[in-house]
């Protein structure tokens with residue numbers, strides 16, 4: 001299968017997700033902040049909510065479309081001894097403070113299942129007396145990498161608790177057959193820099209947005225940009241956003257609903273000026289910069305079309321802040337104008353309705369289209385799904401998805 005993503009909204013054909021498992025039940029109140037969760041979450045409900053989200057995806061995707069559970073991909077990958085030893089070596093080296101070298105032999109002898117359990121849950125009965133904290137953020141597969149055009153940009157997380165996920169992703173990219181066709185186009189940045197997938201938005205086959213955020217450093221952004229500009233992308237728009245937990249990635253305050261419509265958190269997007277720099281390649285190969293007046297102006301300039309920015313939470317200030325916090329601006333497009341987001345963001349959905357979206361809840365959408373092939377047409381649909389547990393991890397629908405193929 002060819003992995004390629006040339007837009008944020010092209011019809012979704014393949015996506016990688018992780019339905020939360022026992023690891024989320026291992027987060028205790030004392031650990032939650034350190035593990036980047038805002039609350040403890042109830043595993044059963046979180047799973048139920050996630051599985052329903054996947055049901056919506058399945059209903060909206062073409063018949064030949066595939067949803068990959070990342071855990072299955074890891075197990076297939078770990079079936080290769082070489083992949084396991086690459087992974088274990090990298091883990092020992094990059095988590096040096098954990099002293100994993102003391103159990104290297106045991107790690108190398110683990111079955112794929114036990115190794116995966118050790119990594120995700122932090123411990124396995126197969127290795128007694130050694131435990132790390134769990135990796136509950138694997139739920140947010142978005143942040144592990146980004147398929148940009150025909151390239152695979154691997155994340156280098158800014159936050160330690162997400163490092164194990166990044167090492168897992170790198171192993172998949174290097175060893176799993178799913179990535180064979182894109183393996184020559186892997187983009188990686190240096191060890192001292194950071195970039196996370198939630199900051200990367202693929203606007204078109206030529207244009208990419210990268211947030212300069214709490215998680216993506218300036219040097220990480222520049223390194224990724226240099227390589228993207230060599231590999232087919234014409235412009236990268238660097239978007240400076242507030243460096244704070246509530247808007248940790250660009251996609252927490254800005255997502256595409258359709259080719260010409262975006263959901264935005266006004267205080268950090270429309271009310272900010274001079275926070276965008278366009279980066280492109282000059283004829284001698286160096287990166288040239290041009291300061292842009294605003295994100296909307298920059299996008300309209302390069303896309304040569306008008307865009308509508310829809311305020312997350314509507315016009316009321318309090319609702320904008322409340323619904324951005326619960327990922328109102330973090331919707332995921334299954335096709336142009338077909339989006340999913342948390343039901344609880346009622347003011348955001350009301351605003352979408354004003355912009356011509358038909359609102360459907362998860363059951364209505366599945367019931368109406370489950371038996372027929374869903375064919376995205378002229379009608380715009382905003383699908384509301386329940387995510388009261390999921391949203392305590394501080395991420396929404398876009399954060400929980402890593403699209404690897406979309407139709408152009």
Ligand SMILES: NC(=O)NCCC[C@H](N)C(=O)O
Pocket residue numbers: 035036037137140142143162197198199248249251252393394395396398399
């Ligand atoms: N793209 C995203 O915004 N992902 C959400 C990540 C949430 C996770 N708890 C984190 O803090 O990294």
